[in-house]
Amino acid sequence: MRVGPTAGHCPECKREQPMTADLIIRGARIIDGTGLPGFTGDVEVRDGRIVRVGRVRGTAAAKVIDADGLDLTPGFVDVHTHYDAQLHFESSASPSSWHGVTTVLTGNCGFTLAPSKPEDLDWLVLMLAKVEGMSADALRAGVNFGGGTLGDYLRLLDGRIGVNMASYVGHAAVRRWVMGAEASEREATADEIVAMQALVDEAMREGALGLSTSQLDVHADHEGRPVPPNLASAAEIVALSSVLAGYDEGALEHLCRSFALGYDASDRQLLADMARASGGKSLHANLLLRFTNDPDSWRTCLDVLEGYAREGLRVYPMASANPKGLHLALSDTILLDEMTSFRETLALPMPERMRALADPGVRARLRRDFDAGNRQLAFAWKDLLVASVRDSKNAALVGRSVGDLARERGQDGLDTFLDVASSEDLETVFVIDRPVSQADRDVIRFLLAHPLTMPGSSDGGAHVNTFCGADYTTRVLTEYVDDEFTFEHAVRRLSAVPAATIGLWDRGEIRPGAKADLVLLDRSKLAVGPARLLRDFPTGAARMVWEQRGYVATIVNGEVIIDDGKPTGATPGEVLRFNQ
Numbered sequence: 001m002r003v004g005p006t007a008g009h010c011p012e013c014k015r016e017q018p019m020t021a022d023l024i025i026r027g028a029r030i031i032d033g034t035g036l037p038g039f040t041g042d043v044e045v046r047d048g049r050i051v052r053v054g055r056v057r058g059t060a061a062a063k064v065i066d067a068d069g070l071d072l073t074p075g076f077v078d079v080h081t082h083y084d085a086q087l088h089f090e091s092s093a094s095p096s097s098w099h100g101v102t103t104v105l106t107g108n109c110g111f112t113l114a115p116s117k118p119e120d121l122d123w124l125v126l127m128l129a130k131v132e133g134m135s136a137d138a139l140r141a142g143v144n145f146g147g148g149t150l151g152d153y154l155r156l157l158d159g160r161i162g163v164n165m166a167s168y169v170g171h172a173a174v175r176r177w178v179m180g181a182e183a184s185e186r187e188a189t190a191d192e193i194v195a196m197q198a199l200v201d202e203a204m205r206e207g208a209l210g211l212s213t214s215q216l217d218v219h220a221d222h223e224g225r226p227v228p229p230n231l232a233s234a235a236e237i238v239a240l241s242s243v244l245a246g247y248d249e250g251a252l253e254h255l256c257r258s259f260a261l262g263y264d265a266s267d268r269q270l271l272a273d274m275a276r277a278s279g280g281k282s283l284h285a286n287l288l289l290r291f292t293n294d295p296d297s298w299r300t301c302l303d304v305l306e307g308y309a310r311e312g313l314r315v316y317p318m319a320s321a322n323p324k325g326l327h328l329a330l331s332d333t334i335l336l337d338e339m340t341s342f343r344e345t346l347a348l349p350m351p352e353r354m355r356a357l358a359d360p361g362v363r364a365r366l367r368r369d370f371d372a373g374n375r376q377l378a379f380a381w382k383d384l385l386v387a388s389v390r391d392s393k394n395a396a397l398v399g400r401s402v403g404d405l406a407r408e409r410g411q412d413g414l415d416t417f418l419d420v421a422s423s424e425d426l427e428t429v430f431v432i433d434r435p436v437s438q439a440d441r442d443v444i445r446f447l448l449a450h451p452l453t454m455p456g457s458s459d460g461g462a463h464v465n466t467f468c469g470a471d472y473t474t475r476v477l478t479e480y481v482d483d484e485f486t487f488e489h490a491v492r493r494l495s496a497v498p499a500a501t502i503g504l505w506d507r508g509e510i511r512p513g514a515k516a517d518l519v520l521l522d523r524s525k526l527a528v529g530p531a532r533l534l535r536d537f538p539t540g541a542a543r544m545v546w547e548q549r550g551y552v553a554t555i556v557n558g559e560v561i562i563d564d565g566k567p568t569g570a571t572p573g574e575v576l577r578f579n580q
Contacts, residue, residue: 001065001520001553001563021046021061022558028067028520033074033496033509035489043072045516048557048572053510067520070552071487074495074508075102075517076473079284079454080253080318082132082462084112084153084167089142089538092162092567095545096460096470102517102556103164103499103507103576104460108253110213110229112170115177115199118147124173130222131334133463135541142538151206154575161573162561164517166502168212168253169203171240175228183228184221193239200243204250207577209502210281211240214255218377220337224347234266238273245279249578251502252283259286262300271304275313282314282501287457289320290443298443305452316501318456319447321475326377327387327466327544330357330418330426335377335466339369354426357418367414379432381406381413387431388533390424402430441480448476449485454498464543471528471546478526487523503578516558519551526550 023045030053031038044052044059052059076099083093084106093104106112111132113124122140129136145153150169157165175183178195188196200211219227229237237254244250252274256267263271275283285305288298301317308315328335331350336342345356345366356362382403389397397405397420406416421428447453455476458469473494481487499508507515529547537543547565554562559572 001560021051021056021059022048023063023065023516023555024056024059024061025065025067025072025518025520026056028070028072030510031071031073031488031491032511033492035492037488038071043510043516043518045558048516050510050512050514050516053512065520065553069522071521071523072510073100073491073519073521074510074514075519075554075556076100076494077103077105077498077502077504077508078456078458078460078473079105079498079502080108080457081106081460082108082111082134083163083165083460085128085134085139085143086461086537087157087161087163087165088144089138090536091160091569091571091573092561093165093460094567095468095547096458097163097554097562097567098548098551098565099470099473099546100494100519100521100551100554101163101458101460101470101473102519102554103166103504105166105168105209105502106461107168107170107208108212109216109219109255110171110227112150112153112167112173112212113143113145114148114150114153115169115173115203116145116147117177120176120180121145121147124176126222127172127227130332131219131227132459132461133332133334133466134461135464135537135539137539138537138541149206150203150208154207154577157575160571161575162567162571163556163573164507164576165573166209166504166576166578168210168251169200169208171211171213171229171232171237172227174199174203174240175232179228184223184225184231186231187233188236193236196236196240197243200240201246204243204247204579207575207580209576209578210244210250210252210278212253213237213240214253215257216255217257218334218338220334220343220347222347224344234270234273237270238277241274242277244281245277247579249503250278250281252278252281253285254283255286259301260297261294262297263304268304271315272308272311272313275308275315280312280314282316284318284501285315286317287320288317288447288453290440295439298447302447302450302452309452314501315452317453319444319450319453320457321444321448321455321472321480322467322469326432327429328432329429329465330421332465334463335432338375338377339366341365341369350426354422357422357426363414363418366418367412370414377432379434381417383432383434384413384417385431385433386420386428388429390427394420394424394428445480445482445485448480448493449489454501455493456498466544468531468544468546471548474526474528474546474548474550477523478528504576516555518553518555520553520555522550522552524550
């Protein structure tokens with residue numbers, strides 16, 4: 001990053017000028033987040049806000065950045081992350097901030113560590129670690145929270161984070177507080193629903209954006225049981241959504257069971273009832289993409305969502321720019337949990353799990369479930385590749401598909417999959433690597449540009465042993481921009497649009513009065529870099545990241561937090577509290 005004169009020095013003047021600005025960015029091509037064509041100009045920042053856009057003259061600054069030849073965009077807003085745990089021990093929400101994200105919405109899918117009674121906290125940690133692909137040891141070591149309300153949890157982050165953060169209150173934690181272990185076993189009574197409403201109301205008063213929930217069959221806890229929201233009735237979810245009607249600001253999030261199949265009648269009714277009960281708040285719903293087992297389900301979903309819009313309801317899905325690359329290891333994965341036999345077997349303690357996976361009777365059950373194919377994450381053995389191995393003797397397997405190996409060995413795919421994994425105590429890493437067709441890309445581009453959608457979902461902070469979706473911003477800008485879906489349009493979809501869906505009216509655009517969340521980049525060099533496995537979390541826990549090229553600086557509230565891909569250690573990020 002090219003930094004010019006500081007401390008009030010003006011090279012055009014013969015005397016020192018009083019320092020009036022904190023930061024001036026000069027000569028950038030400004031892509032302001034409105035979708036209008038870019039223009040060359042300067043941006044002046046003071047006290048964390050943009051005060052001037054255009055030509056800035058006669059003003060000195062503590063820092064001046066020469067941005068000639070660079071683009072300046074608003075910071076990107078990611079509305080589907082799970083960084084609420086990671087931010088306790090890694091302040092910049094990397095790798096999302098490497099890819100231009102300055103604001104993250106956390107606590108999605110119904111999963112937060114608060115509110116929590118002290119005696120329930122470890123259960124929540126283990127459940128979150130299982131469902132969202134995190135290390136329980138890293139969470140225990142890195143999150144200094146002993147239980148309490150969501151407000152208590154958020155206060156631990158004040159002044160300690162590099163990015164801005166907003167949070168939902170998670171349905172799972174709310175249910176566990178009220179119902180204890182029975183939250184994972186049954187529907188709630190009327191009195192329990194009232195008690196849950198009170199907890200959601202408390203979280204709203206403490207600054208939560210709203211309520212998140214999900215009912216995906218793939219979500220099972222560390223004991224192999226359904227997560228608490230999966231036991232909730234529609235009446236319970238609607239009742240909790242209605243708490244938001246008492247507040248001016250707020251949003252909901254729900255991942256429906258049937259979204260990959262185009263929403264069934266009960267889910268269609270539930271989404272509409274949630275949006276109505278909330279008093280017209282926005283509702284973030286699912287991910288739209290072209291599923292292999294039902295490549296047209298996204299059209300059905302979109303028809304439903306367009307019907308909501310005609311009624312005046314605000315239900316917004318995310319469009320994925322990451323159609324491939326899910327990793328799994330049988331030592332720790334949720335990707336097979338849709339199948340009862342896999343879910344139950346992989347929940348066993350490791351010695352029992354190894355014995356079960358070698359049992360021909362168990363394998364027969366697993367084979368029946370896999371071959372049935374009626375699941376959201378269906379894949380063929382030819383598309384499951386060996387990504388990495390623990391033992392050097394297996395190095396020749398890397399890059400080979402399970403289907404090819406099975407043919408060579410004269411086995412079926414399941415036996416080969418389990419034999420390879422078992423030879424390394426289930427630590428072999430596989431990747432679902434389906435080819436991305438032109439039809440896939442055409443659907444992605446259409447959905448990215450659709451007025452009801454926004455790009456996502458990174459799932460940042462989650463599934464770190466499975467995949468990394470934080471590169472979606474860079475992929476949108478480099479792989480899907482064309483003459484119709486312009487760079488300016490893409491920037492707007494990554495910044496102003498998601499900001500508007502959660503009521504962040506002072507972020508997402510470059511204009512006077514807006515918060516100075518900015519991204520400086522070299523469009524000619526912009527690219528997704530290589531994937532890497534880092535072991536930089538507490539206890540040495542591993543995570544997958546995508547590197548990047550072309551980002552010069554990520555700026556939050558006027559301070560640089562990422563400089564040429566490296567964290568500066570600055571913590572200007574705000575814990576965003578609503579209805580305060």
